[in-house]
Amino acid sequence: MIYLDSAATSHLKPTAVKRAMVNAMETMASPGRGAYGAAMKAADKVYECRELACRLFNFSEPQNVVFTLNATHALNIAIRTLVSRGDKVIISGYEHNSVTRPLNFIGAKTVVAASPLFDTGSVIPAIERNISGAKAVVWNHVSNVFGYIQPIYDIAELCRRHNVPLIVDASQSAGICRLDMAELNAAFVAMPGHKGLLGPQGTGILLCGETPAPLICGGTGSESALQSMPEYLPDRAEAGTHNVVGIAGLCEGIRYVLSHGAENIGEYEARLCRRASIRLKKSPQLRIFASETDNQAGVLSVQHSTMDCEAFCSMLGKRGIAARCGLHCAPLAHSTAGTIERGTVRLSFSPFITQAQADRACGIIESVAGHEN
């Protein structure tokens, strides 16, 4: 199998991730539940992961690194902290359902500051036209459908100027782009652990520039005599037993990213993506969604001229290519790009895919696309 679905989950991991998870299962209990060896070993591992995340994201507050189940969980905490029913919230035209559904559930007045795909220059004017009276801006750093890298530092600066808190959805950018919490100064940055950070499923991180409201309440191993949740982080946002096994794996994933450099990994994936897009553009049956500039990460959407994306993707699967088709839980992104009717087949690269594998995948895609016609 050639795995080209890393935008969903980085199935291919550094070997240290699995080793760390087995070690955690064998030697660690739960942090904050005792002072015996296995509990303190777990506590040390969880804290180590907070510190590594601080290093990767240039963040100075390890206690404000909150562990979540995934990016959706992290985004729900952030959105429910800042947004109430009827509040005006500005979002990009490329948001995932993990942003739009919570906003819809709350009953926020969501304003889509839409701008054309890969047109970085139109982003700031689109927000500026709408930001007045906004309670928050929630913005996707990299589109999970098109790999479109949005100018997040300019957006953060604009939000600061208008005194509107920013929530960054870093689901596709964490581990492949420079994410500098000190420079962003965002209210919250949400990310999964199982994509670019190369950790296991069931892990996520919320970097908190503000103290969030608890999404769930329960035991924290602190102030146990009180019935209110602690006011301080991370306890306020981490009720219940931690996923220590997952966090141990995530720790090694982050360590891998730190040792190789997030931007180096991102550039490698983008290079594979550019090479594939240049080659696949030559297939007359294929429509390729590629940027003419350098604002595309290693995610490439493709449509076949006649075949629907499910059939196309299924044929690729039979030939050993793991890709994802449909709307990718991001109907808004497809509406913005004009692909909502048919969806796309998404190819997403990882640091563990070689150029030879990517080339082989392109050959198979060309072959499947050509045979259909």
Added chain:
Amino acid sequence: MRYLIMCRSLTYAQRAAKILERHAISAGVTKAPAGLSGNGCSYCVTVSYGKGIAAADILRREGLLQGKIFEQHPDNTFKEVFF
């Protein structure tokens, strides 16, 4: 004898201990003895008897001195101290 510096959570205690270690003060993290933490479970940083004042100074500077400091005697009794 040693000092117990009360922290409001495990994570704060870990952060405090790391900072002390960076200043060459050996520090441990353990559960706070019953009765010393006001609102139930909490954690504390332990430092040796000779390092209490220096540790308190460092944590105060870092904004991490949040709780009381106790002297732990060999008979396992505690006395609050003020640095």
